[in-house]
Amino acid sequence: MEYDDPQVSLHMQDAIKFTKQHEWVAIRNGIAIIGISDFAQSQLGDIVSIELPKVGSRFKQTQAMAIVDSVKASSDIFCPLSGEVSEVNENLSEHPELINQSPYESGWIVKIRPSNPSDFDSLMTKQEYEGFVGEEKDRETERGL
Numbered sequence: 574m575e576y577d578d579p580q581v582s583l584h585m586q587d588a589i590k591f592t593k594q595h596e597w598v599a600i601r602n603g604i605a606i607i608g609i610s611d612f613a614q615s616q617l618g619d620i621v622s623i624e625l626p627k628v629g630s631r632f633k634q635t636q637a638m639a640i641v642d643s644v645k646a647s648s649d650i651f652c653p654l655s656g657e658v659s660e661v662n663e664n665l666s667e668h669p670e671l672i673n674q675s676p677y678e679s680g681w682i683v684k685i686r687p688s689n690p691s692d693f694d695s696l697m698t699k700q701e702y703e704g705f706v707g708e709e710k711d712r713e714t715e716r717g718l
Contacts, residue, residue, distance in 0.1 A: 589677075590653070590696035593705065594635075597677065598653045600693060605654050608681040609641070609672060612706045617643035620669045625661040626683060632656065634692045639682055641672065654692040656685040 589599045595613035599606050614620065624640040632638045632652035639650035661683050665671060672680035687693070697705060 589699060590693060591699070591702035591705075592635075592651065592653045592696060594651045596651055596653045598693065598696065600687070600690075603686070604659060605656065605685045605687050605693070606681050607650075607653060607683050607685060608676055609650060610702070610706075611676050612709075613648075614673050614676045614680070616645075617641065617648060618645040619643060620672045623665045623669045623672070623682070625663075625665065626658050628658050628661060630658045631688075632658070632685070634689070634695075641669075650682060652685070653696055654685060654687045655689045656687040658683050659686050660684040 589597055591597050591610060595610045595616075597608055597610050609617075620641055620643045622642040624642075626632070626638045630638070632655065634652060634655045636652050637649040638652040638658075641648050641650055662671075662681050664679065665682065672682070674680065
């Protein structure tokens with residue numbers, strides 16, 4: 574399977590990391606590619622719009638940088654790494670559903686030039702994130718959600 578974007582099959586790679594707010598990040602050629610996890614998009618339901626940051630905007634780690642609107646809720650997207658936005662996924666303005674359809678590939682949200690590469694080391698590995706999501710699902714089950 575081929576994709577036009579260089580993020581092909583990021584979710585299959587160990588180099589992807591996650592936040593507790595369900596953002597993912599992968600580093601390619603010194604640039605951080607950021608999106609929301611498959612779990613996050615499934616919890617949100619159908620995504621109907623996104624408010625993207627401007628190229629050149631600077632964010633600190635954990636700072637809100639975008640807003641996703643779904644049929645269920647509006648949710649902030651938090652920056653997993655400190656840095657400057659070098660590119661936004663303009664396709665999402667017209668096709669926000671790409672986040673639902675392909676959260677790790679064509680549904681990426683922004684690319685950032687990290688200002689503190691060690692931020693990446695503080696994030697969860699894929700295995701740690703899967704354990705975290707499992708615990709969240711268990712808590713939802715206990716609450717009857």
